Amino acid sequence: xxxxxxxxxxxxxxxxxxxxxxxxxxxxxxxxxxxxxxxxxxxxxxxxxxxxxxxxxxxxxxxxxxxxxxxxxxxxxxxxxxxxxxxxxxxxxxxxxxxxxxxxxxxx
Numbered sequence: 232x233x234x235x236x237x238x239x240x241x242x243x244x245x246x247x248x249x250x251x252x253x254x255x256x257x258x259x260x261x262x263x264x265x266x267x268x269x270x271x272x273x274x275x276x277x278x279x280x281x282x283x284x285x286x287x288x289x290x291x292x293x294x295x296x297x298x299x300x301x302x303x304x305x306x307x308x309x310x311x312x313x314x315x316x317x318x319x320x321x322x323x324x325x326x327x328x329x330x331x332x333x334x335x336x337x338x339x
Contacts, residue, residue, distance in 0.1 A: 267273045 267277060
């Protein structure tokens with residue numbers, strides 16, 4: 232296979248070092264997680280923190296949902312209902328469409 236004459240090669244050293252750094256960081260994080268899971272005190276503290284954060288998020292979601300429910304009622308009351316007055320619709324007014332296309336100019 233012949234190489235083109237106008238092809239250039241750029242260095243990938245920086246991106247390779249970045250990927251290597253990501254791999255080392257991932258291994259370190261996995262090692263830290265394994266160490267924390269094997270240490271009962273840290274595991275219990277972590278579980279407690281996760282439970283407290285989960286309960287806090289749940290309470291915040293419930294408060295926001297309650298406020299939205301309370302604010303929706305006056306908004307609905309102010310908005311009102313929209314309808315057309317003096318219009319009578321009948322199924323007899325519907326006209327059939329026979330093998331037409333939306334691209335036909337005669338339908339406009």
